[in-house]
Amino acid sequence: MTPADLSLTVLHAVRRAVDDGALRVEVPPRIKVERARPGGSGEYASNVALTLARSAGRSAREVAGIIEERLRDAPGLRGVEITGPGFLNFTLRGDAGSEVVRAIRAAGSSYGHGTALAGTTVRFAEVTESRAALVTEVVERLLRSQGADVSTRAAGGGERVYVHPGAYEAERFGSDAARWALLRAAPHDRPLDGGPLLAQHERNSLFRVRYAYSRVRRLLVNGDQLGTAPAYETSVHAPALLGALGDHPAVLLAAARHRAPDRLARHLEALADALLAFQHTVLPLGDEKPSAAHRSRLALAEAAGTVLAGGLSVLGISAPDRI
Template sequence: MTPADLSRTVLHAVHRAVAENALRAPVPARVRVERTRPGGSGDYACAVALQLAGDAGLPALEVARILRERVAAEPGIGRVEITGPGFLSFTLDAPGDSDRAVLDAVREQGSAYGHGGALRDEVLQFHRAREVRAAVTADVVRRLGVSQGARVRISCEEAGEAGEAEWGLLGVTADAYGTPPVTSPAGPSAPLIPVRPVPAGATARELLERLGPDATRWGLLRPASHDRAPLGDELLVQGEANPLFLVRYAYARTRALTRGAAALGFTPAADAAPYERPARPLLDLLADHPRVLLAAARHRAPDRVARQLEAVAHAFFDFHDSCPPLPSGDEKPSAAHRSRLALAEAAGTVLAGGLSLLGISAPAHL
């Protein structure tokens, strides 16, 4: 991690603290970090807590504590200490430690990697039309909110869809029909958050008959909600020009690598050997995945998840082609192969988890 990376990490922690209402202060345009002076603690130090304390109306030590909680778990950060009147002192991981920490987290958390509790204090009430794109978008917005700890309800403007088979095939539901009341016997209700993407221009039945549920959902979710959704037969093309196929093929390839390694008698190990340069983009995307999911949940933007999966798939194939996880010919499995396999499996886990959030299947064979 470079000083610029550390500065961005601390600034991101400030953004999070303000967004989560833990701090009430203007977010600075940048955060300055400096090398620790001789005799000081850690590798770098930062005075951002002292900078924010006045506007936040809190002691600098309390601001530092709030920020430390949000920085300490970031990849590349080994230890965060509070020194003096409220300085943050950072000890960075040794090279490679942060990569192993990310891969360990993916392995331990599985398809829930990137889920968290940042929205655990929020109650979200989404309100949508009885239209297929609004229904699918609301369903994924619910999944994203729940993945970050929020309590979520969805209401639909019109009744009548619950018994229709196509809604079940698309996996969409509503908790209530009609406009919910502003107040209830228990007190004020959560404010309504409208889900109003550009309509699909086709019915759920028409799309399912032509595309099936997975391609329908991808076609509706991949564009930003303010853009028209292209829903042509290109969604069914079995080629890498089709992003849905690319993502699912990348996942299927990671499963094939695991099967191939088992047949050759070796298993993955993230710490078996250092990662080569072509692995860097994929490692960075996996490390960034929790941030992408939280941003997608906060902004009600399923398209961000779809774009993240596309980026992971492209980076996986670039890595795979440059650094094959399986030996070829008479080559024996090496420590490098074990490390590469661990990265490939982590990529597959992230792809499967992201597809699950979008309500799309991840077949092990294509």
């Protein structure tokens, strides 16, 4: 992990804290990290918590703690320590990509599922409005992915997910577009218009996510034809993609806690965009010979495809091999 990668990782953590409502600040455009001073803790340090403390209305150490909590599982970081009035100090791992790819291969489409909400029991009230029913269904799936016990809906009462009403128009737009239209917007916002979601265009967020997955499937086929199989053998420089993959477990947990499937949908968009920007570097071009670098990039792309498919599955949306 380079200093630039670390800066981006910390920025992602701040943005998640703002999205979660833990911090009420304007997300800075960039975050400065620098080598720790001789005798200091860790390899790198940042004063971001001190710079945000005043606008957050909290002490710098409180802000640092909020950021540190969202960095605990970040790929490439061995440890984060808070020192002094609120400095964040970082110790790096050797290769973040290797850890992420290994974790995703081990978990498959369940990558990011966990037990953070184990012991929590949630019962939802029975609902009839179509968008409320769909959002509740996906929230239940999110909660179960984090270990919560979600009991069968009952007419006698229970928790309600409040939404801006919207019709589930599967017959008109197809199931996938109809679901994305209702889930991509925050529950309290108006749902998306289903018509534009049928267009195969980069402005169509659903198309970009599913197209990114289909590109991974094509890369794997093309790699096989070149005799290149996915195998993470050497470090890959892809901070945006690695950051999005590393964020996935925290996004799933936040989406479950906040009853907000739109958080997962927006995260899948960010992951897809990072993957689409990365895809052109994966396989050999021209007279290039397949190498460890290509095999490693293909392994990272394959991992991203696995996460995209898993996330879409949680939303109840298909991930086609071809578009």
